[in-house]
Amino acid sequence: MRLLPLVVLLLVANVASAYDLPTFVHYAIHGTTDRELGNAMRSLGPADPTGKRYPGHAEWNVSWTYRWQSQGNRCLLTSPSVQLKGTITLPRWEDRDRANPELQERWDRFLAALTVHEQxxxxxxxxxxxxxxxxxxxxxxxxxxxxxxTEVDRLGRAIIEEYQQRDRQYDVDTAHGLTQDAVL
Structure with missing residues (x-):
């Protein structure tokens, strides 16, 4: 899958869009073996609504504001604006310097793949x-x-729900990043 660019600002067709880059948040893990690192991520990683933990997590929130112009019964949007904010949570390996170089290399590949998955x-x-x-x-x-x-808010909620469903399907399609090599 081609990743969409993380845009910071677009002005297209009179609709302002403020897209913040996601904020990266890290949680500390410790260990000098892949088993210790895996156990740390399973116990400290971000949890989904069911309580299951994963090595990483991304969340996003889209909101919108607008003004309108009334011309009798006719009403037009005059300054719609769309905002996007998000957070990506990833592990930070605190004991990296104490581990063997082969594990460090595997970690680097894993973390790069996990970052791509969360992006x-x-x-x-x-x-x-x-x-x-x-x-x-x-x-x-x-x-x-x-x-x-009413129509703007209905349309907005429908679009958000559609893309949230696509986002959930992305985890199914990638086995939570495993097919993208996000495995240690």
Missing amino acids: GHFAYGVAAADELRRQFVSVKSNKGCAALA
Whole structure:
């Protein structure tokens, strides 16, 4: 899968989009063997809603604001704005200098693959924000501004849900990064 670029600012078709790069958060793990590192990530890694822990995690949040212009019963969006924020959580190996060089090399490959996997999750947030930006350009209402506001919020929630589902499917398709070599 091609990762979408992590864009910081786009101005396209009169819709402002502020895309922050994800914030990287690290949790400390200790050990000098792959078994110790694996155990540390299984006990300290970020947990999903069921309590299952993984070596890494990405989350994203897309929000939007807008203004409108009323012309009788007709209402148009005049300044829609889409924002994206996200966090990627990864392990930080504290005992690296005490481990053998072969394990250090495997760790480097693992961490690089895990980072790519988690950035792949964030890319769904970028795609959702881009889709909102594209869709908001054409939203209008002939039933007044209250109807426009309802439509914008309905459309926004539907797009977010669609990309959240794609994000969940990404883990299924990649076996939580295993098919991308995110394994120690």
